[in-house]
């Protein structure tokens with residue numbers, strides 16, 4: 679990494695890259711003509727994976743080839759979505775924590791969407807790129823700096839792209855602020871600061887049957903993220919989920935006022951208003 683990177687150029691270019699990703703047509707990413715379908719495999723079809731699955735099932739240019747999870751109830755919920763969509767039933771892999779490797783052996787799959795607990799992301803991304811799959815992986819893709827570098831090096835070595843599926847940076851309000859920054863509304867930015875400040879009680883605790891904040895179970899008695907995410911907060915100290923605000927660092931915004939707030943403070947110099 680070039681440690682002498684100019685911070686101002688970094689802010690400008692990363693902002694531009696964020697916008698660019700959202701406008702690249704999928705046909706270019708896969709290097710095929712627009713009539714070619716993208717064939718997807720889903721690793722982890724919990725609540726987030728099902729949300730991705732539901733979107734994929736709506737598309738006419740996507741085939742859902744396989745789904746993989748370690749819980750029967752998540753597979754059942756996913757298959758219900760497939761049935762409702764009228765699309766063909768995918769290959770189902772329910773073979774324990776290493777079962778995803780079987781999905782990666784499927785040569786009919788171009789790309790995988792990974793939405794498993796954080797501790798699985800890095801190894802699943804590495805295995806997927808090594809299996810020559812394009813990868814979209816939920817945040818965070820790595821839990822240590824070393825893991826992140828290994829992902830970079832593996833992507834370079836295999837030539838397979840890895841996209842971290844951060845979405846906050848593409849929210850309408852966040853994009854609006856990005857647009858204002860690009861139009862120099864604020865003047866020159868020299869300092870960006872943010873933080874992830876969610877009230878996550880409804881995510882980290884539930885009744886073990888549904889999400890939505892009823893109940894106080896977590897760990898092996900919890901459902902969805904309460905089953906695994908709460909443990910991270912018990913045993914780790916720090917900003918455990920930095921990408922939402924970090925990737926949005928040129929933006930600020932609020933949604934679901936009670937639950938979510940991504941505060942960004944800007945310090946401007948050379949702006950029209952500050953002398």
Ligand SMILES: NC(=O)c1ccc[n+]([C@@H]2O[C@H](COP(=O)([O-])OP(=O)(O)OC[C@H]3O[C@@H](n4cnc5c(N)ncnc54)[C@H](O)[C@@H]3O)[C@@H](O)[C@H]2O)c1
Nearest residue numbers: 722724725726727747748749752775793794816817902903
């Ligand atoms: N970008 C966003 O807005 C957003 C929103 C929600 C969740 N997420 C992220 O999505 C990811 C998944 O979160 P979720 O809410 O779906 O949690 P979840 O617990 O509902 O789903 C995780 C799924 O992974 C499965 N799983 C665990 N180990 C596995 C393995 N070895 N192989 C296959 N499947 C395995 C679990 O059985 C579960 O079904 C997390 O990284 C989370 O931070 C992102």
